[in-house]
Amino acid sequence: MGGALLVLWDIDQTLIKTTGVATEAYTEAVLETIGSPWRGDMTFNGLTERAMAVRILRMHDVEPDPALLTLFLANLERSLLARAEAIRARGHALAGARAALEALAAAPQARQSVLTGNIRTVAEMKLQAFELHSWIDFAIGAYGDDEVERNDLIPHAWRRAESRYGHRYGPAHTVILGDTVRDVEAALAHGAAVVAVASGTTAVADLRDAGAQVVIADLADTGVVLAAIEQATAVVSRGR
Known part of the structure; x- marks a missing residue:
């Protein structure tokens, strides 16, 4: 996986589930x-x-x-x-979440954080609960206490990542992974790549219809996840 890449994960029903x-x-x-x-x-x-x-x-x-x-x-x-x-006690990390995070952390120029509707402290708590936090740089994420609308979150992540790492991430170097139509819309609103993960309640067809460049069933196969990220970012790069 070559070149600088900012990977922004949704949390609920993409990486974890917390029933009720x-x-x-x-x-x-x-x-x-x-x-x-x-x-x-x-x-x-x-x-x-x-x-x-x-x-x-x-x-x-x-x-x-x-x-x-x-x-x-x-x-x-x-x-x-x-x-x-x-x-x-009642929730769990979704199959493949840990392996996907670990694999991306091994890519030298990839940075991982979250783009989530959760308040930041809650986002940190949820990923710590399932020991998924070690691979996430929470300082460059975007959260539900930043904005009302999810579509407005990506610029917060870009600004924080540039301040922290001195690199300006643009749409072609940013990929969102999430399970809802709103995750797809948030990425497309800023021209970023998106991998939709059908691990929540949104059907594959609905995620495709929303405009996701790539849709995968889940995170269970790390190779599939990495290939999907490559494919989605390639689509955005070709379109620029």
């Missing part, structure tokens, strides 16, 4: 913030934590003014972090 824990944390945060019992749903694949918080509050008939949104996100962050052991 997020709903419990949101339920607690809603009760703590507005005193209402939970009556929302968690079917918002690919949203940032900020965007989800807005939707959840409105589901509970509360308009999220800035002060309330800040309070809710603080309560949510605390609630999620308090569930680190539950995430470890």
Whole structure:
């Protein structure tokens, strides 16, 4: 794998699964913030934590003014972090995640981080829970506390990576790996390469229709993952 490359991973349902824990944390945060019992749903694949918080509050008939949104996100962050052991006990790393991260870490000019809807502290906790954090440079990632819209996250990663490593990563040197249409859209919004991973609830056909250069079933075969990254970045390079 030649040339400088910035690899940005989605977390939930791409690298790990954490069954039911997020709903419990949101339920607690809603009760703590507005005193209402939970009556929302968690079917918002690919949203940032900020965007989800807005939707959840409105589901509970509360308009999220800035002060309330800040309070809710603080309560949510605390609630999620308090569930680190539950995430470890009830969740799991997806097949091939560790091997894929390790293989990319061995590529001399590749840098790995995350592009995720999670708040940064929660992103770190989740990957630490399954010992996937060692290969991730969290300082150059982009997170759900950076922006409301996922499509606006990539510039944060580019800015942080350039500041840290002195290299300006552009679209042809950036690849997003994620399991939702929103991951695909975030990459395409900035002309970056994208490998869609059908390990979540989004069908292969939907990921292709969204414009993913490459779609793979999962991360189980490291060779397939590396080849997919090569193919996706090659497509972007040819198009420039």
